[in-house]
Amino acid sequence: MEKHIGSCRCGDIEFCFDNDPINSTFCYCKDCQALTGSDKWFGLWVPRENFSFTKGIPSSYTRSGDSGKEVHYHFCSICSTALCAEITAGNFYSVSATSLKNNNFTPKMSIYASSAPSWATFPNNVPKFDILPPGMAG
Template identity: 50%
Template sequence: MEFKTGRCGCGSLKYSAEGEPINSVFCYCKECQTHTGSDKWFGIWFPKNRFKITDGEFSVYSRKGDSGKDLNHIFCNNCGVTVCVEVTVGNFYSIAVSTLDENESINPSMALYAASAPSWAVFPAGLAKFDTLPPGMGE
């Protein structure tokens, strides 16, 4: 089985994810812009039972998603980098692609909350775009 590994900015918080992600997503919601300092969060999604923190100390910042369920940001106690967000409504983790040890081979499969994107955001040609979430997702 293939494992994807990654780490925070200072390298002390490490994680491992098993197998292939169930989704690969650009999220342009306002919260993701604030947390990344960018136009979007690029996340790959792994079911909770295929993801684990393998080393380091972290804290959790919880906020409510549009579903009303918690989104739990897991960030390094030392450098503050968020390595993943637990999406409780879907029982998965969204791993920050920017924190993967190897991310060259990863491409997005859809853009969420595209209606909230800043006017200067550039979308890859052909990428499926949704103003908020695709029908049926997040309910």
């Protein structure tokens, strides 16, 4: 079983997850733009039971997702790195690929492309969805 580890940039918070993510996405929604200060968030979708914080206690911020269910954002209160978003509607964490010690993952799809700014960049040869793939809960 493979273990993936990551941390915020000051090192106060560390996390890990087991096994490979069930999905890896570039998300261009307005919320991810605000969160990252860029056109997208590179999220690795990790089932809740596979993810844990191993050092420090992150701060959090909660909003209602498109489904009406809560999304909890976890970040470091010292260096402000955004570490992950807990998507309660889907029972998974969207973990920041950028925060991994070794990120060898690549995006499998682009989502919320209809919210992207005009200057956004999209990866080549990856399916692009206006919102989510049909049948996927947000």
